Amino acid sequence: xxxxxxxxxxxxxxRGQQVTLRxxxxxxxxxxxxxxxxxGQGPQFIFQYYEEEERQxxxxxxxxxxxxxxxxxxxxxxNALLLGDSALxxxxxxLLADRETQYFGPGTRLLVL
Amino acid sequence: ELKVEQNPLxxxxxxxxxxxxxxxxxxxxxxxxxxxxxPGKSLESLFVLLSNGAVKQEGRLMASxxxxxxxxxxxxxxxxxxxxxxxxxAVDSGGGADGLTFGKGTHLIIQP
Numbered sequence: 001x002x003x004x005x006x007x008x009x010x011x012x013x014x015r016g017q018q019v020t021l022r023x024x025x026x027x028x029x030x031x032x033x034x035x036x037x038x039x040g041q042g043p044q045f046i047f048q049y050y051e052e053e054e055r056q057x058x059x060x061x062x063x064x065x066x067x068x069x070x071x072x073x074x075x076x077x078x079n080a081l082l083l084g085d086s087a088l089x090x091x092x093x094x095l096l097a098d099r100e101t102q103y104f105g106p107g108t109r110l111l112v113l
Numbered sequence: 114e115l116k117v118e119q120n121p122l123x124x125x126x127x128x129x130x131x132x133x134x135x136x137x138x139x140x141x142x143x144x145x146x147x148x149x150x151x152p153g154k155s156l157e158s159l160f161v162l163l164s165n166g167a168v169k170q171e172g173r174l175m176a177s178x179x180x181x182x183x184x185x186x187x188x189x190x191x192x193x194x195x196x197x198x199x200x201x202x203a204v205d206s207g208g209g210a211d212g213l214t215f216g217k218g219t220h221l222i223i224q225p
Contacts, residue, residue, distance in 0.1 A: 033212060033213075035213075041217060041218075042117075042201050042203075042215030042216055042217050042218050043156070043201075043203075043213075043215050044215070045212035045213060045214065047212075048212055056212050057212075058212055090155060090156065092156075100144070100161045100163070101146075101158050101161055102146075102158075102213065103158065104148075104155045104156040104157075104158075105155060106154070106155045107155050
């Protein structure tokens, strides 16, 4: 049973570019949440998707957008990249009916130069 | 706005010793989570605490929750080097919203 998977593992972009990160949830999970973790900090909630719709959003600008597909996988898009967007981006999956645990993927480390 | 504070943020201790990490949160919440993160790795779920007075134990780690005081503790008993990691507590805001608010983490180093 595969856990949460994310791609790519590492990415280098320059300021102003756009990036797309991908996440496949754990088998049987229907909800995907995205978090940004800056170096030395705790993860910060970006948004959550369920049934292909954004269900909840944290305090992030509109440059951060997402999508969930019918197979529950998800994408995180960031436009007009800033140096401050450099971080580890974590995807977490869960089952909406059972909110006990969110399982985190290995993350995508994004460096913006 | 929900705020989560952990202390200490950094802890160096010797093997065999006991210690406690504290997690305070600012508003009522349904659930409190403890995660472990090794350097360069993702988050590993340790405990989910669902109600006042809940206590869970796994090996040398024990977590408890006091919802009235809005306080959770993670107690380490007879620490061993393998427990060196960063520990995060996280809280969800409840009411059907599931985005977690994390503390800044406690960086724990256990020395022989």
